[in-house]
Amino acid sequence: EVQLVQSGAEVRKPGESLKISCKASGYRFSIYWIGWVRQMPGKGLEWLGIIYPGDSETIYSPSFEGQVTISADKSINTAYLQWSSLKASDTAMYYCARRSNYYDILTGDYARYMDVWGKGTTVTVSS
Amino acid sequence: EIVLTQSPGTLSLSPGERATLSCRASQSVSSSFLAWYQQKPGQTPRLLIYATSSRATGIPDRFSGSGSGTDFTLSISRLEPEDFAVYYCQLYDNDSSLFTFGPGTKVDIK
Numbered sequence: 001e002v003q004l005v006q007s008g009a010e011v012r013k014p015g016e017s018l019k020i021s022c023k024a025s026g027y028r029f030s031i032y033w034i035g036w037v038r039q040m041p042g043k044g045l046e047w048l049g050i051i052y053p054g055d056s057e058t059i060y061s062p063s064f065e066g067q068v069t070i071s072a073d074k075s076i077n078t079a080y081l082q083w084s085s086l087k088a089s090d091t092a093m094y095y096c097a098r099r100s101n102y103y104d105i106l107t108g109d110y111a112r113y114m115d116v117w118g119k120g121t122t123v124t125v126s127s
Numbered sequence: 128e129i130v131l132t133q134s135p136g137t138l139s140l141s142p143g144e145r146a147t148l149s150c151r152a153s154q155s156v157s158s159s160f161l162a163w164y165q166q167k168p169g170q171t172p173r174l175l176i177y178a179t180s181s182r183a184t185g186i187p188d189r190f191s192g193s194g195s196g197t198d199f200t201l202s203i204s205r206l207e208p209e210d211f212a213v214y215y216c217q218l219y220d221n222d223s224s225l226f227t228f229g230p231g232t233k234v235d236i237k
Contacts, residue, residue, distance in 0.1 A: 035226065037172075037228075044213075044215065044228060044229075044230050044231045045164075045166075045172060045215055045217075045228040045231070046228065047217075047225070047226040047227060047228060050224075050226070059223075059224050059225065061225060061227075062128070062225075095171065095172070097172075100177065102177070102178075104159045104178050106178075107157060107158060107159045107178070109157055109159035109160070109221075110159065111159045111160070111162075111177050111178040111181075112159065112160045112162075112219030112221075112226070113162035113174060113177040113178075113217065113219070114162075114164075114172075114174065114217070114226075115174055115177070115183070117171045117172060117173075117174075118171070119171055120171060
């Protein structure tokens with residue numbers, strides 16, 4: 001079974017650092033991009049960025065570049081999202097999700113969407 | 128950067144009615160790059176539709192997607208009680224390799 005298992009809920013103080021994880025199983029981790037999505041309380045989905053575990057190429061949403069760091073360790077099939085100095089505004093649910101490699105014969109394009117999602121990690125930043 | 132808008136913001140309907148949700152992109156996109164997700168309170172987003180009109184595994188056929196260019200639609204033919212949720216469209220920008228989500232449409236019980 002293909003799945004992404006995320007690390008547990010975290011509570012931190014402003015200014016602290018944090019690294020949350022997303023462990024993949026059931027498929028070849030290194031050849032699928034893994035993305036991260038934020039959902040602030042009561043709000044919509046925001047896409048933070050994505051990483052290709054095979055070579056660690058990373059692409060960030062302009063809104064989040066410099067605010068978070070995405071990394072991956074293909075030897076243990078795990079992707080990470082980290083902060084060096086948390087703010088109260090980082091309080092949110094964070095999801096990891098796998099980008100599909102489905103080839104759309106009708107258009108001749110690879111369809112781009114997130115086909116497998118982790119259950120999310122709640123991050124609470126409060127003094 | 129391509130911007131997605133969804134309308135309406137909230138759709139109030141009764142079970143058995145048809146729901147039509149709109150997603151509009153700020154510029155023309157490939158139909159391969161448009162997907163729809165459903166999210167219920169306290170749950171993970173669930174993939175419904177990919178490549179504009181293909182249903183994901185296990186998704187009932189009352190859900191359908193259509194559209195092209197800048198205008199895309201998610202239709203739910205007859206609302207079941209479990210369909211009341213928030214629906215997001217998502218777009219992939221092939222030039223920047225970035226994804227973006229629409230703001231969502233909430234379908235609630237009238």
